[in-house]
Amino acid sequence: MIEFTYPQCFILLFAPIIIYLIAPTYKEKRSSVQVPYFEQLVDITGEKPQLGAVVLTRKNIQKLLLVLAWFCLVVAMAKPEMIGAAVTQQKSARDLMIAVDLSGSMDVEDFYLPNQGGNQTNSVDRLTAVKQVLREFVSQRENDRLGLILFGDAPYLQAPFTNDLDTWLTLLNDTQVGMAGQSTAFGDAIGLSISVFGHHDTQNRVLIVLTDGNDTASKVPPVEAAKVAAASDIKIYTIAIGDPAAADEEKVDLAVLQSIADITGGKSFQAIDTKALENVYTEINQLEPELFESQTFRPRTSIHFIPIALFLSLYLISLLIVTFRFPRKIKETR
Incomplete structure (x- = not known):
């Protein structure tokens, strides 16, 4: 199908007709040659002098x-x-932010990875386990825009929302325990996510927080930050990493995590090993299926060069006709 961007230009088709009707006829004056013996020339040729004009025709x-x-x-x-x-075209209708705790307690080796036989015998630190399971989780969210927040003494935006999952995973793999400090600023991490979400107009917003300790460094308590998140339509899933029986700063405040999830309409989980962590992500996938926004368009390709090429061809043909085959006819009118 062909459409015209400027159809009003077709009114110019009548321009030659209008000009022909209203414009005066083109006239050209030329100098004449005076003949000294004009009368004798007329007598010899037998012609009679007359008034006339020359009209060029096509x-x-x-x-x-x-x-x-x-x-x-x-x-x-x-x-x-x-x-x-x-x-x-389909694009994601969801912004999914993942906040990872990098406090000192994430270095505890109390997670076990399954070996080839399926038995969990290889122990790793908590952060390594989180990275490994996150890689599998992220591979299933290829149509979501993912962001990454790291928090310790303070939260930091490691990756803004992006569809480039390879880069996202690279930034996650480069993280190390303690690089954001030894404490746990859980509430401030929620606050930073609210700020990041505020710069995006996506309505479906999800925050997943992985932490293994109490909030010890936040300026805003986590529950208060969760209330602000709920007002911003942000749903929070909290995942407690590590042994729930730990003490002091390594102790997980499950009550606070549950309150945050309840306030925002999310859910709270516990993950004491990689298998449990995998089950958590599987359940989140079921609770938060991928959403899409569809955009339909028709590609448009300009073909204005075709009539221009045809015009040039007609011009060359006309020039050849005039030059070699159809010389101008001169009609004399009296």
Whole structure:
């Protein structure tokens, strides 16, 4: 299908007719040659002197080519475009932020990775286990925009929302325990996520927080930050990492994590090993299925060069006709 960007240009098709009707006829004056013995010349030739004019005319084929050439120019000015078949694109309708605790207690080796037989015998630190399971989780969220917040003494935005999952995973793999400090600023991490979400107009917003200790460094208590998040339509899933029987700063405040999830409409989980952590992500996948926004458009390709090329072809043909085959006819009128 062909559409014209500037269809109003077709009114120019009538311009030659209007000019022909209202413009005065073109006249050309030339100097004459004075003959000294004009009367004797008339007597010898037997011709009688008369008044006259010379009118230049075109062959019909020339007139046709001229009309076609003007039509091509007008069509080119109207800018024809070829409209392709409808194309539907789907993009994510969700911003998914993942906040990872990098406090000193994430270095405790109390997670066990399954070996080839399925038995969990290889112990690793908590952060390594989180990274490994997150890689699998992220591979299943390829249509979501993912962000990454790291927090310790303070929260930091490691990766803004992006569809580039390879880069996201690279930034996650480069993290180390303690690089954000030894304490746990859980509430401030929620506050930073609220700020990041505020710069995006996506309505479906999800925050997943992985932490293994009490909040010890936040300026805003986690529950208060969760209330602000709920007002911003942010759903929070909290995941307690490590042994729930730990003490002091390594103790997980399960009551606070549950309150945060309840306030925002999310859910709270406990993960004491990699298998439990995998089950958590599987459940989150079921609770938060991928959402899409569809956009349909038709590709448009300009083809204005075609009538221009046709015009040039007609011009060359007309020039050849005039030069080699149809010399101008001169009609004398009296």
